[in-house]
Amino acid sequence: MWYQAKLALYESATRFLTGLARLLPGIVALVAALLTSVFLAWIIAKIVRWILSGLHFDEKLTHWGFASLADLSPLNSPARLVSRTVAGLVIIAGGLIGLAAVDVESTTLLVRSFFGYMPNILAAILVLFIGTVVARFVARSVLIGAVNMNFQYARLLSNGVKWLVIVLTVAMALEHLRVGPVIVQLAFGILFGGIVLALALSVGLNSKELVTKSLDHEASPTTNATIEEPFHHI
Amino acid sequence: MEVDLERERVQEKIEQTDKADLVVGIVAEIDQAGIEVLVESLRNFPGVPRIVVLQKGLSTKSPATAAEGSGKDAAKDASLAVLPWPLELGAAATPVEIISEAYRSVFAASDKLEARACCIVASTLESATAQWICQLLRPLLQEDFDFVAAHYARRTFGGLLNYSIVYPLTRCLYGKRIYNPMGPDLGVSRRLYQRLLWANGNTRPGNGRIHPLASFAPMALCRSLKVGQVHVAARVDTPTDWTNVGPLMSSVLGPLFVDMEINASCWQRTRGSTLVPEFGLPLPVSREPGKVDIGRMVETFRLGIRDLREIWGAVLPPSSVFELTKLARMTPEQFRLPEDLWARIIFDFALAHRLRTINRNHLLPSLAPLYLAWVASYAREMDAGATQAERIIDRVALAFEAGKPYFISRWRWPDRFNP
Numbered sequence: 317m318w319y320q321a322k323l324a325l326y327e328s329a330t331r332f333l334t335g336l337a338r339l340l341p342g343i344v345a346l347v348a349a350l351l352t353s354v355f356l357a358w359i360i361a362k363i364v365r366w367i368l369s370g371l372h373f374d375e376k377l378t379h380w381g382f383a384s385l386a387d388l389s390p391l392n393s394p395a396r397l398v399s400r401t402v403a404g405l406v407i408i409a410g411g412l413i414g415l416a417a418v419d420v421e422s423t424t425l426l427v428r429s430f431f432g433y434m435p436n437i438l439a440a441i442l443v444l445f446i447g448t449v450v451a452r453f454v455a456r457s458v459l460i461g462a463v464n465m466n467f468q469y470a471r472l473l474s475n476g477v478k479w480l481v482i483v484l485t486v487a488m489a490l491e492h493l494r495v496g497p498v499i500v501q502l503a504f505g506i507l508f509g510g511i512v513l514a515l516a517l518s519v520g521l522n523s524k525e526l527v528t529k530s531l532d533h534e535a536s537p538t539t540n541a542t543i544e545e546p547f548h549h550i
Numbered sequence: 551m552e553v554d555l556e557r558e559r560v561q562e563k564i565e566q567t568d569k570a571d572l573v574v575g576i577v578a579e580i581d582q583a584g585i586e587v588l589v590e591s592l593r594n595f596p597g598v599p600r601i602v603v604l605q606k607g608l609s610t611k612s613p614a615t616a617a618e619g620s621g622k623d624a625a626k627d628a629s630l631a632v633l634p635w636p637l638e639l640g641a642a643a644t645p646v647e648i649i650s651e652a653y654r655s656v657f658a659a660s661d662k663l664e665a666r667a668c669c670i671v672a673s674t675l676e677s678a679t680a681q682w683i684c685q686l687l688r689p690l691l692q693e694d695f696d697f698v699a700a701h702y703a704r705r706t707f708g709g710l711l712n713y714s715i716v717y718p719l720t721r722c723l724y725g726k727r728i729y730n731p732m733g734p735d736l737g738v739s740r741r742l743y744q745r746l747l748w749a750n751g752n753t754r755p756g757n758g759r760i761h762p763l764a765s766f767a768p769m770a771l772c773r774s775l776k777v778g779q780v781h782v783a784a785r786v787d788t789p790t791d792w793t794n795v796g797p798l799m800s801s802v803l804g805p806l807f808v809d810m811e812i813n814a815s816c817w818q819r820t821r822g823s824t825l826v827p828e829f830g831l832p833l834p835v836s837r838e839p840g841k842v843d844i845g846r847m848v849e850t851f852r853l854g855i856r857d858l859r860e861i862w863g864a865v866l867p868p869s870s871v872f873e874l875t876k877l878a879r880m881t882p883e884q885f886r887l888p889e890d891l892w893a894r895i896i897f898d899f900a901l902a903h904r905l906r907t908i909n910r911n912h913l914l915p916s917l918a919p920l921y922l923a924w925v926a927s928y929a930r931e932m933d934a935g936a937t938q939a940e941r942i943i944d945r946v947a948l949a950f951e952a953g954k955p956y957f958i959s960r961w962r963w964p965d966r967f968n969p
Contacts, residue, residue: 464796
């Protein structure tokens with residue numbers, strides 16, 4: 317019996333050590349691949365940043381009308397954002413290569429499903445990016461227009477519009493990622509409707525005077541504004 | 551489709567017409583009797599130049615075009631022809647766009663007819679339109695001037711955007727005191743309109759970088775052409791639309807700032823300002839009837855300080871934002887925007903326009919509350935009755951001239967020179 321127990325222990329230790337010995341080169345390869353990819357990512361990021369700086373990418377982007385992109389970038393530099401994105405992609409590629417060295421079968425499956433899902437991720441990122449830029453642009457347009465029209469709730473209106481666009485964008489991005497589509501649709505409906513209702517209520521309650529003035533103006537087109545105020549801009 | 555056919559018919563008529571000395575484009579709403587008086591005055595113009603009048607709103611199919619309707623003599627008179635003038639305009643065209651398109655169209659016709667000069671009548675004046683059109687034409691045809699601007703009789707609260715920004719900026723940049731540099735009623739020589747046509751090339755309306763209204767005066771001044779101005783009656787103003795001040799700032803100041811960029815090498819060499827030759831007798835400043843209420847304008851400015859601080863902070867130096875914050879705390883009775891601060895604000899906005907610090911579609915409308923603050927300050931000073939309108943406008947223009955070194959420094963070294 318003692319012999320049999322010794323044999324079982326010996327076999328289990330052998331199996332474990334053999335498995336470990338089989339896995340060890342893969343783990344070493346994973347670490348090596350990760351270290352190499354980090355080093356490569358650092359070099360490539362440096363080169364990309366150097367090239368973009370040489371091309372005056374940040375200034376050109378501002379000239380092309382994407383000034384707001386700087387606010388979303390690290391240290392207000394879109395060139396840095398691009399270089400860091402490239403570096404991130406290199407590190408992810410290195411990680412996948414390393415994983416393939418550990419376990420070919422499951423990693424191939426993982427890589428296949430990852431690359432299958434990649435278009436969804438890219439589309440979601442693109443939707444989020446465009447949505448954020450559009451939200452900021454529209455919010456600023458509404459803010460300036462509302463201030464020029466002497467609306468006391470200009471900031472509220474601008475924030476409301478911004479969040480409407482952002483909620484719509486996030487819902488679209490999640491739809492692309494196929495994350496809980498039913499919940500997303502429901503949540504989006506509730507949030508969107510809620511924001512619209514809140515805006516309508518706040519604007520409606522604040523603009524009683526404005527509506528009265530507007531109705532007076534419609535009723536009598538020879539309004540006091542044109543008679544009493546002598547100012548002419550052009 | 552109808553407009554295209556109409557244009558083709560007009561093109562045919564222009565091609566049938568012999569060469570002309572002068573082309574007059576009429577965009578303003580002038581009644582038939584007014585047109586007849588104008589045609590009669592032009593026929594009696596000294597030297598009997600051959601004149602073509604393009605009138606907006608006429609139809610080639612109309613049995614009573616102005617030429618026929620202006621009397622049998624005019625029909626017989628080969629030296630004068632009145633043609634209909636269909637303008638290609640979008641439904642949402644602003645007054646500035648309409649006049650710009652009118653200029654482009656009249657240049658093309660003038661070029662075809664090899665006219666020595668052309669002029670646009672875009673305003674309805676309070677008195678004797680025919681007389682002042684002839685006054686505008688005289689320096690062009692008789693004294694070989696290249697650019698003749700109308701100097702409208704001042705009204706206390708009329709043309710405020712011109713007198714607060716366009717006039718002082720043009721005066722300080724190019725060194726000549728042209729009171730209405732953007733017209734819209736202007737006379738232009740062949741030399742000048744051809745330059746503008748060449749500069750614009752064959753681009754579609756609105757696509758070209760050169761904007762006729764904003765570009766005439768700078769182009770003439772930078773090329774040392776002969777420039778003058780004619781005293782005429784006050785313009786009949788359209789009612790003010792207070793909800794439209796932002797777009798107005800964009801349509802007027804956008805082309806002006808673009809032109810500054812184009813002529814940067816020219817205006818950086820100029821210091822001070824001088825008068826240009828003037829024709830006719832100046833008319834006194836008249837005060838409009840009506841109550842002056844600056845409350846709404848001050849309120850808009852305060853809203854701007856509260857909500858647009860982020861945008862203004864990106865455009866203006868901290869010292870200017872601080873002074874504006876102090877101004878917002880003043881009561882309407884104390885409200886006064888100093889001229890030097892106003893000049894620096896305009897210079898900083900011009901620089902931000904050039905550098906695209908923020909999107910241009912946001913930049914110029916965001917200037918509207920500041921402009922209304924200037925109008926409120928001006929109106930309060932006028933209402934106090936202590937100062938004359940002309941003196942205030944002159945003070946503003948001098949502040950712009952005094953601030954020019956600041957502007958040049960910021961223009962040349964926007965990052966290094968930021969007080």
